[in-house]
Amino acid sequence: MTTAAHLPAGIAHPFSPAGRVDPYPAYGWLRAHDPVHRDAMTGMWLVTGYADCAALLKDPAFSAAAGQRERAREDDLPVSMLTSDGADHARLRAPGARLLGPAAMASIADGVARDADDLLVRAGERGDLTDAVEQLGAPLATAVLARLFGLRDEQRAPFEQLARAVAVNLDPLAPPPLARLGRAAMGELTRYLDAHTDQALPGPLRDFAADGRLTRGEMLGVLGLAVVGGWQPLAESLGNALYWLLPRPGAREALRTADPAAAETAMDELLRLEAPIPFTARVTVRDAELPGGRIPAGSRVLAVLAAANRDPAVFTDPDRLVLDRSPNPHLAFGGGPHFCLAARLVRQSGALLLTRLVRRFPAAALSGPPPRWAATLIPRRLTSLGVALHGTGTAATGTAPPAESAASPESAASPESAVAAAPVEAARA
Ligand code: HEM
Structure with missing residues (x-):
């Protein structure tokens, strides 16, 4: 490690507009x-x-609580697992598992599968998707949270509005006026969840609320974190996945015939390649020693998960999609005590939607204007993603990931080199 290293000329800083x-x-x-x-x-x-x-x-030595604290205060984000360490964190996390853990997902899986089918039937009637994130990813994320939270059908639209409004709290580079709106929306979401909790339909939220180990404020903090940290990353992860998947017939076909376990393996690989949460913040509470160098106490640190996920020391052909990659110890869900509590839920619900999509629409292809990566830092996401479900649309050119026809999906070049010159766009409205 040298503190004097500088990026060479010609390589954009990762937080500059081109680097983002x-x-x-x-x-x-x-x-x-x-x-x-x-x-x-x-x-x-x-x-x-x-x-x-x-x-x-x-x-x-790397504190998540300290890493999030400045931001939490500034954004009025409630106390949650991500703003706590050690025993405090473990106390919040155990009941949180009743809301977001594998058993919660198992209890809603049939309902989410029905929601995914409904979405795809409606999408098929339209034929072309102008933005697969808006038309598939967002409604699926809403459906997953609606089922976890025991929302009635008519509550989904107002809930989704709130989830969209608070999502801006994820992005550390949100412009101040947007960040102010995000802070105000957080208060509104907390009040909404407070009023809703006692009327939720039976399901994971009712079990979580009945757990009794958390105060009301702590419980609302965990619910708020699930919405801020969960809704948009889940919605966008599906767009990112389709971006990699659709131009590769070999990968599409492999997913079409995959069993549920293989489909979840595929979802892991898609998350490895394009982690929606590319890094997470910590502060060192004492001098810390890592394999690659020493970091003094009191330092602000970013664990760049998206960089680790393409480390050739761990992943063979790290820039390629290898749908059945195994083992796949990627860090898109973080690691250690703060490992994403909803990892199983994300894998399973994503796999569920993607397999259904390629089975129902085996010729689905990217279409419309070339996809572009947004200049936001978190989540990593596309500004829009056109999809011709019946494969009749004009394939995107220029910045689309190149297609390949071999059964092995690994032979295609990675899409990021193709988007290097893509213009920076404002966030999706
Ligand atoms: C593709 C979607 C998602 C990705 C990539 C993702 C990624 C992550 C990452 C990287 C962390 C660790 C943060 C850190 O160590 O600082 C995390 C934590 C967490 N995630 Fe997710 N997440 C996703 C979706 C969700 C969803 C849908 C929910 C809830 C509905 C959720 C709930 C949580 C919670 C509660 C934590 C905190 C766990 C703890 O601190 O103990 N996530 N997630």
Whole structure:
């Protein structure tokens, strides 16, 4: 590790407008040359190597609570698992598992499958999707949360409005007027969840509320975190997945015939390649030693999960989609004590939608204007993604990931090189 390392000319800083659209050249350079890097632009430490990120996420010297605290205060984000460490964190997490853990997903899986089928039937009637995230990803994310939270059908639309409004709290670079709206929406969401909790339909939220181990405020904090941290990443992960999947007939066909376990393996690989939450923040509470270098106490640190996920020391052909990659110890869900509580839920609901889509529409293809990556930092997402479900649309050109026809999906070039020159766009309205 050298604190003097600088990105070479020609490689955009990952937080610059061009770097936000395509951060992978910078991530690759840092990982190879300075995996524990003191960033002169932000004063933060960027940790990009897999071994370093994995170690950091498990090491109590790196505090999630301190990492989130400044932001939590500033954004009025309630106390939650992500704003606590150690025993405080474990106390919140155990009951939280009743809301978001594998058993909760198992209890809603049939309902989510019906929701996915309904969505695809309606989409099929339209024929072309102008934006697959808006038309499939967002309604699926709403359906998953609606079923976890015991919402009635007529409550889905107002709930989705709130989930959209608070999503901006994820993005540390949101412009101040948007960030102010996000803060106000957080208060509104908390009041909504408070009023709703006692009237929820039977299901995971009722079980969670009956658990009795948390105060009302703590319970609302966990619910709020699930909405802020869950709704948009889940919605966008489906767009990111389709972006990689649809131009590759071999991968589409493999998913079409995949059993549920293989479909979840595929979802993991899609999340590895395009992690919707590309990094997470910590602060060192004492001097810390990582395999790639030392970080002094009191430092602000980003574990760059998206960089670790393409570390060639761990992943063979890291920039390629290998749908049956196994083992796949990616860090898209984080690691250590804060490992995403909803990982199973995300894998299963994503796999459920994607397999149904390729079975119902085996010729589905990207269409319309070339997809572009948004200049937001979190989540990593496309500004829009056209899909011709019956394969009759004009394939996107220029910035679309190249198609390949072999059964093995690994042979296609990665899409990020193709989007390197894509213009920066404002967030999806
Ligand atoms: C593709 C979608 C998702 C991705 C990529 C993702 C990723 C992550 C990551 C990286 C963390 C760790 C953060 C850290 O260590 O600082 C995390 C934590 C968490 N996620 Fe997810 N997440 C997703 C969806 C969801 C959903 C849908 C929910 C809930 C409905 C959810 C609930 C949580 C919670 C509660 C935590 C905090 C766990 C703890 O601190 O103990 N996530 N997630």
